[in-house]
Amino acid sequence: MSETSSAFSAEDFDYDFWKDAEKRAGWDDLEPGEVVESRPVTITADIIQRYARSIGDMNPLYFDEEYAKTTRFGGLISPPSIHALFLFACTTHDHFMRTPGTVNMGQNWWIQHPVRPGDTITLTARCLDKVIRKGNTFAIHDNVFRNQHDTVVCSGRGWTMRPY
Amino acid sequence: MTAEFSYADIAVGHSFDGVKVDVTREMIKEFAMASFDNNPLHWDDDFIAETTFANGKKFDTVIGHGLMTYSFMVRTMTDWLWPDNGNHRRLETRFRSPVYPGDTIQVRVEVQDKRETRKGKWLVCGLTVTNQRGETVSTGDALAEILN
Numbered sequence: 466m467s468e469t470s471s472a473f474s475a476e477d478f479d480y481d482f483w484k485d486a487e488k489r490a491g492w493d494d495l496e497p498g499e500v501v502e503s504r505p506v507t508i509t510a511d512i513i514q515r516y517a518r519s520i521g522d523m524n525p526l527y528f529d530e531e532y533a534k535t536t537r538f539g540g541l542i543s544p545p546s547i548h549a550l551f552l553f554a555c556t557t558h559d560h561f562m563r564t565p566g567t568v569n570m571g572q573n574w575w576i577q578h579p580v581r582p583g584d585t586i587t588l589t590a591r592c593l594d595k596v597i598r599k600g601n602t603f604a605i606h607d608n609v610f611r612n613q614h615d616t617v618v619c620s621g622r623g624w625t626m627r628p629y
Numbered sequence: 630m631t632a633e634f635s636y637a638d639i640a641v642g643h644s645f646d647g648v649k650v651d652v653t654r655e656m657i658k659e660f661a662m663a664s665f666d667n668n669p670l671h672w673d674d675d676f677i678a679e680t681t682f683a684n685g686k687k688f689d690t691v692i693g694h695g696l697m698t699y700s701f702m703v704r705t706m707t708d709w710l711w712p713d714n715g716n717h718r719r720l721e722t723r724f725r726s727p728v729y730p731g732d733t734i735q736v737r738v739e740v741q742d743k744r745e746t747r748k749g750k751w752l753v754c755g756l757t758v759t760n761q762r763g764e765t766v767s768t769g770d771a772l773a774e775i776l777n
Contacts (some may be wrong), residue, residue: 474663475665478665480661480662480665480667481667482667482668482669483669489652515662515663515731516663516664518659518663519656519659519660519662519663519664520660520697520700520701520704521648521650521704522700522704522707524708524711526711529714531735537714544700544703544704545703545706545707545717546696546699546700546703546704549664549666549694549696549700550664550665550666550697551665553664553665553666554665563668565668565669565670565676566669566670566676566680567668567670568667568670568695569694569695569696569724570695570723570724571695571721571722571723571724572696572699572720572721572722573719573720573721574719574720575718575719575724576716576717576718576723599683599684600683600684601682601683601684626682628680
């Protein structure tokens with residue numbers, strides 16, 4: 466994990482998942498229990514609002530600071546499902562979740578604290594287990610996200626079907 | 630915020646329809662950009678055509694992200710809970726069938742159980758997401774924490 470963090474923006478992100486595809490771990494290469502490389506990122510209001518808009522969720526708790534201050538949240542927050550983007554924001558381009566053809570089979574997530582604009586999020590990510598079922602290969606992986614106070618904001622586990 | 634319901638007001642068996650969404654290619658693309666998951670499964674028809682799984686199954690067209698469906702499920706919970714002093718705390722999903730552009734999907738929530746722990750009041754909820762053909766595309770188990 467690198468020591469530095471900067472405000473994360475879409476301009477920083479390489480959307481070409483074919484690039485470096487051969488560098489990514491295949492099913493055989495995944496080492497259950499080993500923590501994989503990740504990087505801290507600072508989440509901006511813009512990142513949160515782009516995500517909220519994409520799911521049609523215009524809740525003023527994400528957009529209207531004056532309103533949000535009057536609520537029990539005391540300020541802007543993000544949708545609890547914001548971790549959907551953390552996995553890609555906090556990992557490097559050679560992370561196996563970017564492998565073309567990776568199919569999400571299911572997820573479980575515990576939500577502990579709201580994520581706010583300006584929070585710096587770090588990820589501890591591992592593959593935990595590997596499965597072959599009906600001829601397909603699967604990985605089970607867990608992800609724990611912390612904020613700049615080293616407080617866990619959410620933790621979860623997922624199953625993906627691996628293309629190779 | 631004014632609380633409109635409290636833990637005691639919610640009966641096991643209470644259910645309601647939540648977010649209903651007409652899924653489009655543009656929506657899937659926007660989600661790919663916003664969530665940073667630009668896997669070709671979500672935009673590349675040629676990749677879909679050449680991708681076959683071990684059981685011989687193929688996708689018909691590009692598919693929506695599992696986490697897009699998941700996000701609609703969570704949104705249904707926050708729309709319900711936040712105005713009424715509740716919080717969405719957990720969701721476990723299984724993505725059972727693909728969501729395709731052109732599908733209309735809707736989330737349904739049912740309160741299946743209630744439990745007071747030493748420090749909290751919890752609603753155990755079952756979520757079902759169906760498409761316009763009545764097929765279940767995703768199911769979920771959620772926990773809502775009620776603060777009053």
